[in-house]
Amino acid sequence: MASTNHNRPIVDRPILDIRNLHVSVGDNEILRGMDLSVSLGEVHAIMGPNGSGKSTFTNVVAGRPGYTIARGDVIYEGESILGLFPDERARKGIFLAMQYPVELPGIRNREFLRTALEALREARGETKLSVREFNKMLEEKAKAMDFDPDLMKRNVNEGFSGGEKKRNEILQMSVLDPKLALLDETDSGLDIDALQVVAKGVNEFRGPDKAIILVTHYQRILNYIKPDYVHVLIDGRIVRSGGSGLAQELEAQGYEWLREPAEESAESVGATARPS
Amino acid sequence: MTQPKVISRTSTQEEIASDYKWGFITDIEADTAPKGLNEDVVRMISAKKGEPEWMTAWRLKAYRYWISEDYKEPRWAKVSFPPIDYQDIHYYSAPKKKEKGPESLDEVDPELVAAFNKLGIPLAEQKALTGVAVDAVFDSVSVATTYQKQLEDLGIIFGPISEAIQKHPELVKKYLGSVVPYSDNFYATLNSAVFSDGTFAYVPPGVRCPVELMTYFRMNSEGTGQFERTLIIADKGSYVSYLEGCTAPMRKTHQLHAAVVELIALEDAEIKYSTLQNWYPGDKDGNGGVYNFVTKRGKAAGKNSKISWTQVETGSAITWKYPSVILQGDNSVGEFYSVALCNNHQQADTGTKMIHMGKNTRSTIIAKGISAGQGQNTYRGLVKIMPTATNARNFTRCDSLLIGSKCGAHTVPYIEVRNPTAHMEHEATTSKVSDDQLFYLMQRGIKEEDAQYMIINGFCKGVFAELPFEFAMEASQLLRVSLEGTVG
Numbered sequence: 153m154a155s156t157n158h159n160r161p162i163v164d165r166p167i168l169d170i171r172n173l174h175v176s177v178g179d180n181e182i183l184r185g186m187d188l189s190v191s192l193g194e195v196h197a198i199m200g201p202n203g204s205g206k207s208t209f210t211n212v213v214a215g216r217p218g219y220t221i222a223r224g225d226v227i228y229e230g231e232s233i234l235g236l237f238p239d240e241r242a243r244k245g246i247f248l249a250m251q252y253p254v255e256l257p258g259i260r261n262r263e264f265l266r267t268a269l270e271a272l273r274e275a276r277g278e279t280k281l282s283v284r285e286f287n288k289m290l291e292e293k294a295k296a297m298d299f300d301p302d303l304m305k306r307n308v309n310e311g312f313s314g315g316e317k318k319r320n321e322i323l324q325m326s327v328l329d330p331k332l333a334l335l336d337e338t339d340s341g342l343d344i345d346a347l348q349v350v351a352k353g354v355n356e357f358r359g360p361d362k363a364i365i366l367v368t369h370y371q372r373i374l375n376y377i378k379p380d381y382v383h384v385l386i387d388g389r390i391v392r393s394g395g396s397g398l399a400q401e402l403e404a405q406g407y408e409w410l411r412e413p414a415e416e417s418a419e420s421v422g423a424t425a426r427p428s
Numbered sequence: 429m430t431q432p433k434v435i436s437r438t439s440t441q442e443e444i445a446s447d448y449k450w451g452f453i454t455d456i457e458a459d460t461a462p463k464g465l466n467e468d469v470v471r472m473i474s475a476k477k478g479e480p481e482w483m484t485a486w487r488l489k490a491y492r493y494w495i496s497e498d499y500k501e502p503r504w505a506k507v508s509f510p511p512i513d514y515q516d517i518h519y520y521s522a523p524k525k526k527e528k529g530p531e532s533l534d535e536v537d538p539e540l541v542a543a544f545n546k547l548g549i550p551l552a553e554q555k556a557l558t559g560v561a562v563d564a565v566f567d568s569v570s571v572a573t574t575y576q577k578q579l580e581d582l583g584i585i586f587g588p589i590s591e592a593i594q595k596h597p598e599l600v601k602k603y604l605g606s607v608v609p610y611s612d613n614f615y616a617t618l619n620s621a622v623f624s625d626g627t628f629a630y631v632p633p634g635v636r637c638p639v640e641l642m643t644y645f646r647m648n649s650e651g652t653g654q655f656e657r658t659l660i661i662a663d664k665g666s667y668v669s670y671l672e673g674c675t676a677p678m679r680k681t682h683q684l685h686a687a688v689v690e691l692i693a694l695e696d697a698e699i700k701y702s703t704l705q706n707w708y709p710g711d712k713d714g715n716g717g718v719y720n721f722v723t724k725r726g727k728a729a730g731k732n733s734k735i736s737w738t739q740v741e742t743g744s745a746i747t748w749k750y751p752s753v754i755l756q757g758d759n760s761v762g763e764f765y766s767v768a769l770c771n772n773h774q775q776a777d778t779g780t781k782m783i784h785m786g787k788n789t790r791s792t793i794i795a796k797g798i799s800a801g802q803g804q805n806t807y808r809g810l811v812k813i814m815p816t817a818t819n820a821r822n823f824t825r826c827d828s829l830l831i832g833s834k835c836g837a838h839t840v841p842y843i844e845v846r847n848p849t850a851h852m853e854h855e856a857t858t859s860k861v862s863d864d865q866l867f868y869l870m871q872r873g874i875k876e877e878d879a880q881y882m883i884i885n886g887f888c889k890g891v892f893a894e895l896p897f898e899f900a901m902e903a904s905q906l907l908r909v910s911l912e913g914t915v916g
């Protein structure tokens with residue numbers, strides 16, 4: 153695994169540290185002691201079957217209401233962020249590409265992005281972009297992603313195809329330039345062309361001052377975005393972590409063999425990846 | 429008469445004013461009729477204006493109708509308020525002025541100009557550049573009309589209706605009461621008897637009015653009713669866009685506003701009428717505020733004529749108002765675009781009537797209701813297709829947005845079709861600001877209050893788009909101020 157970590161910064165303090173996180177929705181405990189540590193420069197893939205808690209994890213990090221944190225903590229840049237509102241987390245550099253981007257009637261994509269970017273730039277102590285500067289930047293980013301410029305004039309996600317919505321998420325990521333990007337099943341429902349465009353956007357975003365967490369059900373997107381780490385989330389816990397080879401293994405064998413307690417399964421199948 | 433005596437105490441008033449930023453009171457010596465209404469008061473108002481006899485007679489006819497025994501306030505609207513004591517209202521209040529009326533802005537009481545400036549009202553000359561000609565009505569009297577000269581050159585008449593009664597009696601006689609007869613309803617009748625000023629506009633044949641005409645209404649004196657009368661006539665092939673804005677200072681008692689607006693569009697003419705209504709809505713507990721009981725109606729009289737109403741109603745304790753169009757001419761068009769907001773204890777029962785008489789007449793109704801706090805918002809609309817209206821079409825869309833759980837939204841559409849060739853479409857939705865939408869915006873770094881406001885603004889967009897640009901910006905601002913504290 154060390155060979156894939158060439159982007160690792162010298163100061164190795166994780167940007168995101170998930171510690172023994174227990175999360176419920178109503179009476180239903182979804183995350184049951186999840187641990188994860190992500191540093192700048194890294195791309196982590198979190199894989200798991202449906203209902204394993206992948207979306208819950210990304211939503212909790214982004215601060216979506218409706219979840220009860222029973223135990224544990226989410227540490228971002230050395231501080232707990234559990235008491236922060238979603239917009240405060242966003243202004244600290246957390247971005248979530250949503251699995252189901254909502255439609256916003258009457259709010260134009262361009263205006264929406266500009267308002268968001270202004271809020272973020274203000275928080276970062278950066279000067280306001282002029283409309284012209286913003287438009288120019290947006291045009292370049294959109295072009296790089298084969299994003300139909302007409303979609304910028306339309307209301308956010310209204311009447312967008314599934315692929316357009318996902319592309320819009322990645323474009324927003326690129327424009328808003330967060331430090332930590334969480335991608336919640338951005339690959340699901342995409343045809344191969346759209347998948348490649350999305351992957352290209354993510355790869356361009358990738359860098360030594362960025363951390364990316366890709367949440368996915370399928371190995372397919374990992375052919376285009378090569379992760380530094382792969383984690384398997386089952387029943388609300390990370391049961392296995394490894395390098396990108398783990399993804400192929402999962403593709404071949406499915407998730408069932410990991411359902412037993414981690415120690416036993418590790419012996420019985422002779423896993424090639426060790427927890428990092 | 430002496431110079432007006434001005435004692436400025438506006439700053440103190442502003443401190444009390446709290447949320448309502450238009451809540452200052454201007455201290456101008458006013459010429460006010462004693463409280464109460466009788467024939468003498470009607471005659472006095474008429475005399476103050478130096479009106480011709482026919483006008484006095486018309487007022488008296490209305491007054492006598494108004495006091496007839498069975499004549500009552502309409503009570504079918506979904507609003508509730510204690511009985512109004514009509515004898516406890518001043519029916520006339522005018523700022524005292526120098527012996528001669530003001531002939532230019534320089535002659536207008538500087539305190540008045542300051543008050544209008546404070547309101548952000550484009551009374552000053554520089555506003556000409558932005559293309560707005562303003563007729564400002566303070567309490568009940570027009571104080572200054574800007575750019576009259578430029579308009580005169582085009583043959584456009586724009587100014588106080590009191591002046592039009594003197595200078596253009598033939599036009600006033602012909603059209604006053606032709607769309608809203610004096611016997612139309614309780615408030616319209618009252619208005620016909622006591623109206624003290626308002627705006628008159630006439631656009632001659634073939635003239636496209638190059639500027640937006642605007643009237644700014646402000647109620648100032650305590651215990652005063654405001655009864656303006658607006659009459660706009662677009663002659664054959666002409667076009668005019670007219671804007672009106674309204675504010676009132678904060679008062680502990682309710683103030684009555686019973687205006688009448690009549691529009692007449694002749695053949696191939698078009699009138700676009702936009703309103704930003706921001707009368708004082710009362711405080712958070714429902715004390716004070718304006719009763720806005722207004723009758724507005726237009727007659728698309730000629731072939732291919734068009735009348736379009738756009739209203740943004742954010743103020744008033746109670747709004748009772750149905751800007752309507754009688755589609756008389758063949759191929760005539762009627763439009764109604766509305767945003768009505770009810771916050772705290774505000775009540776609104778508003779909508780429109782589209783009466784189709786001519787062939788191939790078309791009407792569009794887009795009504796957006798926003799309810800917050802304990803506000804009660806009712807859309808009430810009538811679409812009537814008369815037997816003569818072959819191939820008439822109507823499209824109606826009513827959307828309601830609820831903020832919080834104590835408010836209410838109600839939709840009461842009436843549809844009467846007496847011609848089988850009619851096409852009618854009606855859509856209605858009720859929604860809440862969704863948590864998913866809020867989260868999406870906030871996740872991108874936008875604060876909750878801004879996010880709420882973006883969603884609400886998005887909801888109103890279709891209506892704001894119908895407003896002239898500057899007005900649209902102001903409308904959007906108004907909405908935000910009116911909702912402050914409710915969202916977030």
